Amino acid sequence: MNGYRRRHGLLAGALVIGLTASACANGDDSAQSGKVADTSGKAPTGVTLTLWHNTADPTALLDLYKAYEKKSGNTIDLVDIPADSFPSTVQTKWATGARPDILEWHGNQVDVLSLNAAKNMIDLSALPFVKKEGTLADVSGNVGGKVYAATVGSLSVDGIFYNKQVFTKAGLQPPQTYAELAADCKTLKARTPGVTPIFEAGGSQWPPQILSAFDYLAESNTDQAYDRSILDGKAQLNDPNGPFVAGLKAYDSLRKAGCFNSDANTAKWEDSFKAVLSGKAAMVANNSDSIGLLNSDANNDTAKVDAAVGFVGLSATKAVTNYAPSPLGTYYVPSTGDSKKERAAVDFIDYITGAGYADYIKEAKIIPTLSGTATPQLQGLLQDVKTAYDKGATLSVNSPLPGFSSFGAEAQKLLAGQETPQQVADKMQTYYTQAAAAAKQ
Incomplete structure (x- = not known):
């Protein structure tokens, strides 16, 4: 095995809220803009590539990095980005001008714009994987019709x-609408005292972004209707009678x-899944990326997890899920100016x-x-996710809307009772307007 190692130390730095495309274009990015992936000649060997990666990466992804090292003769130097503060840590370091050779990052357009992919990333559109991604390539890491990310x-x-x-003890079925969610909360408090x-x-x-908006709005965004x-x-966003405000009000209720x-x-985030797995909490609203954390909490006893935890989709009035390209397994090639490393x-x-893809999918069971x-045989909980997705799924509303990098902080204030739903919506409309204007500059 080549020198597979992790490098810690990207934990420091203040939280960066609401970075826009223009704010992140630090340094002389113009010299690096418009680069297209170089596939000419034989790829170099003996190269060390830094990879900023999410610490929530499952074992299968870590093994995929090792497999690449073995195949290529190159070394992957993993730089740990803590899952708990992943977006803010990456954005903070990026804003200083620091660049890895490979970046694991969100595929949502708003997140791609936050790092100014058109100037700072290499265009991967001509690579073979793009056709295999199909319509996903139109969403994940795509800006202006150019694909800057590979999502595996x-x-x-x-x-x-x-x-x-x-839920069995309380005599309930899992909720699929917000009305059912509120009713289940009331019943659980009465029938299972001591359980959150x-x-x-x-x-x-x-995490509060998910239940306060993304889940609620899923049914409104069929074919990205609400986004458009x-x-x-x-x-x-701040229409008092609109679905965004309605979702915030439902959450506040x-x-x-x-x-x-x-x-x-x-x-x-880590606490929430321990609570649900143990039965100290009845529910948590979150995404399927967290299944790896659940499995880890159960010492990778997936049978235990499947016996204890289920998954359903919900939105305002229908059982509709929402999805986005996962940051776990979505990769970019930043334009660093080092042609040898860029080629590698x-x-x-x-x-x-x-x-390496088929073996990864086989190990990951995704x-x-x-x-x-x-598709390999799936873990029961992941099969629940697939079932919910197949019943109806829409793209998460934050995926193409600039300014939503600020929503985490605002949703947190709503949770703390520091702002009203309308105040949060008013701020988000302002953030959106400002970020949309900046993205056009």
């Missing part, structure tokens, strides 16, 4: 994780009804989407994102 990880699907035993109906993790900032209405200026854990403002990084993309690869 599963789609990140939002919904409700629930403890099966708690819904665990919320405001201490990690990003905002982008076209036909609707505004759950808070006022005492549905959340007493430490909701400070609890962490492109070779990494070729490998993980080509020769739904393939690239055509031509068979």
Whole structure:
């Protein structure tokens, strides 16, 4: 095995809220803009490539990095980005001008714009994986019709994780609408005292976004209808009668009804899944990326996890899930000016989407994102996710809307009762307007 190692130390730095495309274009990016992936000649060997990666990467991805090292003769130097503060840590370092050779990052357009991919990333559009991604390539890492990212990880699907035993004891079925969610909270409080109906993790900032907006709005965004209405200026996020405000109000009602854990403002993402797995909490709203964390909490006893936890999709009035390209397994090649390393990084993309892909999918036991690869037998909980997705799924509303990098902080304030739903919506409309204007500069 080549020198496979991790390098720690990217934990420091203040949280960066609302970085826009223009704010992130630090340094002389113009000299690096417009680069297209170089696939000419034989890829170099003996090169050390730094990879900023999410610490929530499952074992299968870590093994994929090792497999590339063995095949290529190159070394992957993993730089750990903590899952708990992943977006803010990456954005903070990026804003200083620091660049890895390979970046694991979100595929949502808003996140791609936040790092100014058109100037700072290498265009991968001509690589073979793009055709295999199909319509996913139109969404993940795509700006202006150019594909800057390869997505090999599963789609990140939002919904409700629930403890099966708690629901059975309470005589309930898992909710599929917000009205059912509120009713279940009331019943759980009466029939299972001591069990938190819904665990919320405001201490990690990003989790409250899911239940306060993304889940609620799923049914409104069929064929990206709601996104288009905002982008076209036909609707505004802060419309008092609009679905965004309605979702925030529904979330605030759950808070006022005492549905959340007493430490909701400070609890962490990791805490939420331990609580649901153990039955200390009945539900948590989060995404399918968290299944790896659940498995880890159960010492990788997937049978134990499947026996204890289920998953359903929900939205305002229908059982509709929402999804986004997962940051776990979505990779970019930053333009660094080092042509040798850039060529090797492109070779990494070729490998993980080509020769190494089938073995990765087989080990990961996930739904393939690239055509031509068979779906392996799935863990029961992941099968629940697939079932929910197949019943109806829409793209998460934050995927193409600039300014949503600020929503985590605003959702946290809503959870803490520091802002009203309308105040949050008013701020988000302002952030959107400012970021949209900056992105056009």
